[in-house]
Amino acid sequence: MKRHLLEAADLDRDDATLVLDTAAQIDQALAGREVKKLPTLRGRTVVNLFYEDSTRTRISFELAAKRLSADVINFSAKGSSVSKGESLKDTALTLEAMGADGVVVRHSASGAPHRLAHWVRGSVVNAGDGTHEHPTQALLDAYTIRQRLGRLDGVRVTIVGDVLHSRVARSNVGLLHTLGAQVTLVAPPTLLPVGVGSWPAEVGYDLDAALPKSDVVMMLRVQAERMNASFFPSAREYSRRYGLDARRMAALPDEAIVMHPGPMNRGMEIAAEVADSVRSTIVEQVANGVSTRMAVLYLLLGGSPQ
Amino acid sequence: MTTYLIKGARPLGGAPADILVTDGRIAAIGDSLDATGAEVVQAAGLVALPGLVDLHTHLREPGREDAETVQTGSRAAALGGFTAVHAMANTDPVADTAGVVEQVWRLGQEAGLVDVVPVGAVTVGLAGERLAELGAMADSAARVRVFSDDGHCVADPALMRRALEYVKAFDGVIAQHAEEPRLTAGAQMHEGDRSARLGLTGWPAAAEEAIIARDVLLAEHVGARLHVCHVSTAGSVEILRWAKSRGVRVTAEVTPHHLLLTDACAESYDPVFKVNPPLRTDADVEALRAGLADGTIDAVGTDHAPHAVEDKESEWAQARPGMLGLEQALSVVIETMVEPGRLDWAGVADRMSVRPAQIGRLADHGRPIAPGEPANLVLVDPTARAAVDPAALASRSRNSPYAGRELPGRVVATFLRGTATVLDGKATR
Numbered sequence: 248m249k250r251h252l253l254e255a256a257d258l259d260r261d262d263a264t265l266v267l268d269t270a271a272q273i274d275q276a277l278a279g280r281e282v283k284k285l286p287t288l289r290g291r292t293v294v295n296l297f298y299e300d301s302t303r304t305r306i307s308f309e310l311a312a313k314r315l316s317a318d319v320i321n322f323s324a325k326g327s328s329v330s331k332g333e334s335l336k337d338t339a340l341t342l343e344a345m346g347a348d349g350v351v352v353r354h355s356a357s358g359a360p361h362r363l364a365h366w367v368r369g370s371v372v373n374a375g376d377g378t379h380e381h382p383t384q385a386l387l388d389a390y391t392i393r394q395r396l397g398r399l400d401g402v403r404v405t406i407v408g409d410v411l412h413s414r415v416a417r418s419n420v421g422l423l424h425t426l427g428a429q430v431t432l433v434a435p436p437t438l439l440p441v442g443v444g445s446w447p448a449e450v451g452y453d454l455d456a457a458l459p460k461s462d463v464v465m466m467l468r469v470q471a472e473r474m475n476a477s478f479f480p481s482a483r484e485y486s487r488r489y490g491l492d493a494r495r496m497a498a499l500p501d502e503a504i505v506m507h508p509g510p511m512n513r514g515m516e517i518a519a520e521v522a523d524s525v526r527s528t529i530v531e532q533v534a535n536g537v538s539t540r541m542a543v544l545y546l547l548l549g550g551s552p553q
Numbered sequence: 554m555t556t557y558l559i560k561g562a563r564p565l566g567g568a569p570a571d572i573l574v575t576d577g578r579i580a581a582i583g584d585s586l587d588a589t590g591a592e593v594v595q596a597a598g599l600v601a602l603p604g605l606v607d608l609h610t611h612l613r614e615p616g617r618e619d620a621e622t623v624q625t626g627s628r629a630a631a632l633g634g635f636t637a638v639h640a641m642a643n644t645d646p647v648a649d650t651a652g653v654v655e656q657v658w659r660l661g662q663e664a665g666l667v668d669v670v671p672v673g674a675v676t677v678g679l680a681g682e683r684l685a686e687l688g689a690m691a692d693s694a695a696r697v698r699v700f701s702d703d704g705h706c707v708a709d710p711a712l713m714r715r716a717l718e719y720v721k722a723f724d725g726v727i728a729q730h731a732e733e734p735r736l737t738a739g740a741q742m743h744e745g746d747r748s749a750r751l752g753l754t755g756w757p758a759a760a761e762e763a764i765i766a767r768d769v770l771l772a773e774h775v776g777a778r779l780h781v782c783h784v785s786t787a788g789s790v791e792i793l794r795w796a797k798s799r800g801v802r803v804t805a806e807v808t809p810h811h812l813l814l815t816d817a818c819a820e821s822y823d824p825v826f827k828v829n830p831p832l833r834t835d836a837d838v839e840a841l842r843a844g845l846a847d848g849t850i851d852a853v854g855t856d857h858a859p860h861a862v863e864d865k866e867s868e869w870a871q872a873r874p875g876m877l878g879l880e881q882a883l884s885v886v887i888e889t890m891v892e893p894g895r896l897d898w899a900g901v902a903d904r905m906s907v908r909p910a911q912i913g914r915l916a917d918h919g920r921p922i923a924p925g926e927p928a929n930l931v932l933v934d935p936t937a938r939a940a941v942d943p944a945a946l947a948s949r950s951r952n953s954p955y956a957g958r959e960l961p962g963r964v965v966a967t968f969l970r971g972t973a974t975v976l977d978g979k980a981t982r
Contacts, residue, residue: 334863334866334867335867335868336866355870356868356870356871357751357752357753357822357869357870358751358753358822358868358869359822359868361821362822362823362867362869377753378752378753378754379751379752414752417750417752440748440749441744441745441748441749441755441757442744442745442746442747442748442749442750442755443749444746445746445749446750
């Protein structure tokens with residue numbers, strides 16, 4: 248494993264498989280236990296450095312670190328020196344001086360974790376940077392797919408929605424490709440980046456054509472404000488062409504699952520009856536997020552696995 | 554005034570000759586000149602070029618003296634072999650009045666290392682709304698002939714047309730920063746495969762090309778002079794080639810960094826590589842070199858853009874765009890154009906001195922190396938190679954994209970109207 252986890256490309260197939268296997272071991276070790284805690288990272292310090300509001304991701308990382316017995320410090324941009332104009336570098340040097348072993352960073356600027364990694368000695372884990380990547384989301388998604396379908400190799404994954412602005416999509420395309428899955432991106436052309444043709448993924452504009460060939464459909468959050476910048480004409484038209492409703496869900500193969508990284512816009516990209524259906528893995532994804540992040544922190548901070 | 558005898562230099566890379574410099578002019582050129590009392594400059598193996606002229610320099614004074622001053626920028630320019638630089642107007646206050654351009658011009662005179670030629674803003678406050686007093690700036694002591702809102706595009710087509718027309722009265726030229734602002738909102742880097750992967754908002758080539766296409770048509774329509782700043786795309790070169798073939802009075806410049814670097818640099822997320830227009834692709838770099846070689850692109854303009862450390866040591870999106878260029882411009886041209894055989898030394902003199910001087914209407918610069926001409930000269934050792942050390946630069950800022958990169962060419966001496974501004978590779982003041 249590399250020292251940092253900044254993007255999906257930091258993980259080769261062996262590393263990624265190791266993370267997923269470790270997460271599975273952690274799940275097994277904790278299953279049925281009254282005290283859901285492992286002593287692995289006792290005495291280590293993990294800082295959650297969050298420049299963007301993200302309650303779910305921060306809580307997931309916090310829980311992961313605490314279940315590994317690490318000391319956790321939550322450093323949120325609001326109400327700290329950051330809001331008084333302290334630079335990323337000065338914050339990094341402060342954390343460094345305090346002896347952070349791991350820094351989990353969420354930032355609105357693409358590449359901010361890469362900069363941070365230059366300035367701290369500890370391991371940096373990217374918890375989402377701008378419109379770049381969110382590698383632990385991709386790991387938990389891969390873990391969830393493997394758990395449900397029993398494999399990743401050859402699995403057909405269709406990712407639908409605002410690929411242009413999605414760090415989840417970027418990380419998933421990279422990681423799922425590494426793990427042998429076949430990825431298809433479906434979106435209105437305005438929400439696909441120029442240059443998407445160079446990604447290891449098929450690209451299409453027609454959701455109905457893609458669904459029967461999908462073992463996994465991953466719906467991305469679409470912000471209604473995007474219509475103000477003419478990425479699409481209206482929320483209603485978006486929903487009609489790219490939303491996953493019950494009728495469309497019926498076109499999926501029998502075993503296929505529906506995923507969403509959250510938070511959802513029910514009624515926009517995903518209908519309530521789909522989100523709450525048995526195909527939906529949305530709640531499992533949240534649970535798997537904790538074990539996957541435990542695996543990442545363990546492998547980056549805890550030394551080599553047994 | 555010191556008399557200099559430059560021994561054995563190769564004017565424009567030709568046969569070695571001695572050059573005698575007296576009273577600010579070239580007094581004689583010949584074999585084994587003897588001038589008693591003259592200070593001898595040993596120049597065997599060095600190439601002599603007319604002093605370089607930059608159409609595009611940010612000296613940051615007034616307003617950001619922490620990043621650069623006229624003094625420090627002048628020293629950087631002299632060390633880069635320049636004898637004249639055009640100081641861009643995006644200072645604070647903006648150089649949009651006779652008062653500000655005269656102040657910058659005077660600071661340049663006081664520094665005395667290069668001719669600092671102020672560029673006047675096209676519009677008041679660079680706001681793109683109404684014309685600045687272009688005539689007053691032209692008539693001032695600074696004798697402004699180049700006008701630019703650089704950093705901003707004169708995006709309003711009607712205003713651009715009026716500006717092009719208006720400056721005809723005093724033989725001025727509008728230097729356009731070609732960037733359609735609606736297409737580059739929030740843009741961080743070249744839009745293509747790499748921006749897609751890095752998640753940085755793309756700056757499409759079409760945003761530059763659309764404005765250049767529009768402006769060459771406007772310049773043709775009103776019979777005015779247009780200069781295009783920092784051309785960065787293959788498509789722009791094509792449009793310029795087409796416009797020139799129609800006889801449009803358009804000139805263009807390319808920066809050293811666009812001749813050498815590509816958007817691959819952005820993969821580090823190190824904002825030292827953030828610049829506007831952004832670094833482009835290998836294919837664009839190749840088209841720019843070809844355009845400079847065949848003369849479609851008239852000049853190299855450095856777009857020397859000093860920035861304080863805190864404006865670059867940050868997240869990519871927060872960092873200011875721009876990079877240093879004065880001290881490495883000639884080296885980059887040697888690396889990208891001379892060594893591959895695409896431009897000879899006469900070509901370097903043409904693109905870095907003669908044509909930019911003509912575009913800026915500078916009578917004393919870009920002249921032949923011949924008796925009677927003003928002694929604006931640079932002596933360069935084309936074989937010396939060294940790694941760039943930002944800490945050793947004369948600029949007050951350190952944002953060089955060439956840090957650690959080995960480049961050819963060392964400026965040994967620079968003369969401004971017969972006065973040595975650089976000797977033995979060191980600034981004389």
